[in-house]
Amino acid sequence: MRLHRPLLALAIALLAGCAQPTGGFQRDGFAVAMGRALPFAVGVYGVAAAEPVAEGAAQGEAERGEPPMPYARVGAGFMIDNEGHVVTAAHVVTDTDEVLVKLADQRVLPATLVGADTDLDIALLRIASPGPVAPPLGRATQLRPGHWVLSVGEPYGLNRSVAAGIVGGTDRHFSDDPELLYLQTDIALNPGNSGGPLINAQGEIVGMNIRTVVGAYGTPGVSLSIPIEIVLSIAAEMRSGGSIARPRLGAEFDDVTPQQAIASGRGTTQGSVVRTVRRGSQAERMGLKPDDVIVAMNDKPIGSSADLARILLGWRQTAGTKLVVLRGGVVLTLKLD
Template sequence: MKQAIKQFLVLGCVALPLWLPVKTLAQAPSSFPDFTQLVEQNHQAVVNISTTRTERRNAPPQGQIPPQFRGMPEEFLRHFFGFDPRQESQPRRGPERRAQSVGSGFIISEDGYILTNHHVIDDADTIIVRLSNRKEYQAELIGSDPRTDVALLKVDAEALPIVQIGNSDNLRVGAWVLAIGAPFGLDYTVTKGIVSAKGRNLPDDSYVPFIQTDVAINPGNSGGPLINLDGEVVGINAQIFTRSGGFMGLSFAIPIEIAMNVVEQLRETGQVARGYLGVQVQEVTSDLARSFNMDSPRGALVAQAFPGSPAERAGIQSGDIILKFNDKLIEKSTDLPPAVGITPINKESEVLILRQGEEIIIRTQLAPLDEMASGSSRAAPAMSSEVLNVMLRLVDEEQLKTLNIPFGVEIEQVREGLASRSGLIQGDILVSINFQPLRSIEDVDKALKAVPAGQSVPLRVIRNGRSNFIALTLE
């Protein structure tokens, strides 16, 4: 093994481009950024945040009744055996304990406003902020937003050092970035890396297009700033992907403009109101793009516009492809929720859509975000579709009402054929084929037989209460 390593090193030396001019080799180190000025410029505005909260763990239930005594009268059990059935299933109140956690933050105003993550201060009884000069302040929580994982604190101080706020829109993939924080409680630790990707969507975080970096981030870095080479904060370090509990090369930061939108609302009202358009969207795949006669996949395909929503009232329909929302280009479906979420409610918005090959501008007013629920399914007698090779049954009126759809047919059984090869499964409800409504089972084969062989058409499907489009290619 040692011999093999030795050979590798020697070969590596031989492989060096000896013809390379000395000047080029000498210039290479100078292209590496000098982070010292960035650290000196920003470290005083970075703070350590420690929190304490009270936790009470319940003790096991007291006075468990042995099986042989169960069913006896309560008075009998209490008098002769000392068992109280009323307390058997009730856990005892265990001892209280004080839990502590550590995170990071940064000062955004001279009068003491501080940004950090919601999860750093969640459920905290007390929040202590320590500055770089070791002064400590008890912080007031102005407000926080779990959806974006942003929290705003305030300390009673003046003339504090502050960071410069940048704009992550100007950040390019491959650019150098710097993080300052307190990993594992080690104050003012500096790490660096590059931007690996932008606009990352993580599970349960549809309102945050994360900045992905390879900056070393560990527990305790949460809430600290991500800084570009101009010395501006472009993000808040928030999450890592890990299998070990520590850094593995995948770190995620909240874009600073998302955070500052939250800050503005928290300072004004103490809470965050998020815009609601009322559409369920899906990605435009290559197959779907061909079926919609698009040159390339782009935009967010509207699978459903919820009844009574701003989208439905404005005329947005299932099958529309949203290409632009106000000034934001929608390249993929995950671009839409953040663009809608940061738009003020009751403000008119412009939506550029593609509808059957024609671009249309629709104007709408967003409403406050509201949770929508959808139901599940059932139906009546089945018939066969010759083209799809499936058994279908018409969806009844009650189920249509539950699913908020005007018509549809449900797949009861899938055999080997076009349906199975296209990914259709039992329980799928077919609503339209190539925008032709399916009001009866006969409409399915009628619509499919009108499509030339080899052509892809969009098929609208309701699966598990959610509306989607599938590209169906006729054979």
């Protein structure tokens, strides 16, 4: 069948339109959206006097009369206000002799480490270069699976490298990170991306890129970012006190599996099951035990491990803390005095 020329032109136009993803993706790709956030993305370098090297290599340098070369952990970061505050990944800047920040205009400035939360891997820096305007900060809570997102960083030292992907999930929780939630994306994060901004299709910063979970045998995994709401909350506490006096529950917990739901006779996966309890921890003091299912904390219902992690992120006062748990079909209330 032959299409008449007008119909052929119409078909081509329709196909071209279908090929364009919506939600901020225009003829120029994400260039317009990137233009909003890119000026606030920075490179971050945690500099130390010398890189730890093998003993033989150090001896070789000494014999040749070569001084040990300074090295830097390369990461990324972004401004959170127009007062010179920058956030980045804590592992990039802790245990270093100096922190440097490279701005969009290629200036390199020394930075002061205001505070760092190594458990959450969030650090707050201050540079003597306040911006003229505040950065475009969005809301991670508005992200949904399938939304387009972008990253900016220094992967392998490639200056201000941009990558794109989609949101794969929100409120992701892992038992080995008891008090943290993540955004899941399929963006390719590499060494040098840690601490950089996650950006939505409107050019708003919605998270901090932190790491990639690699699958078995090195297969590509999922990339994880900390929601901007958590980053800003922790940064605000660092600005006021320099450190976070957050109590730790001392327990690893996870979602209830369908098998566990059936085995317990409940027929529902609501709640968060305790995996391990650390000796001497607050959890042990309360009497929490492995296989307990936590269904409420301080009168707030727990539907999943993400709910429990979210509550623990804001937990500051231990006295009077109350957990409602299911243990062997019995409902128990555990308290901290």
